[in-house]
Amino acid sequence: MNPGPVEEVGKVASGFVESLKQQPLSLALVVMNFALLGLLYYVAGMAAGAREREVSLVYADQKEIRELLSKCVVQQPGKDS
Numbered sequence: 001m002n003p004g005p006v007e008e009v010g011k012v013a014s015g016f017v018e019s020l021k022q023q024p025l026s027l028a029l030v031v032m033n034f035a036l037l038g039l040l041y042y043v044a045g046m047a048a049g050a051r052e053r054e055v056s057l058v059y060a061d062q063k064e065i066r067e068l069l070s071k072c073v074v075q076q077p078g079k080d081s
Contacts, residue, residue: 003011020027 020030
């Protein structure tokens with residue numbers, strides 16, 4: 001009788017664990033790769049937050065400048081007031 005998918009997955013998992021027991025350097029490399037992925041995810045999240053804050057500050061500054069410029073009165077040349 002053919003083994004089911006659960007038994008096949010169990011065999012593959014046990015073989016993987018046995019190979020990692022024999023070569024601990026491979027296990028260390030796998031752990032380090034996951035740690036680096038986590039670090040990159042964290043750094044990307046922090047950079048996105050900083051970028052969002054900077055963009056909101058730029059928009060606020062531009063809004064203030066627009067308000068100041070809207071209050072300016074420009075006289076046409078040649079007309080005396």
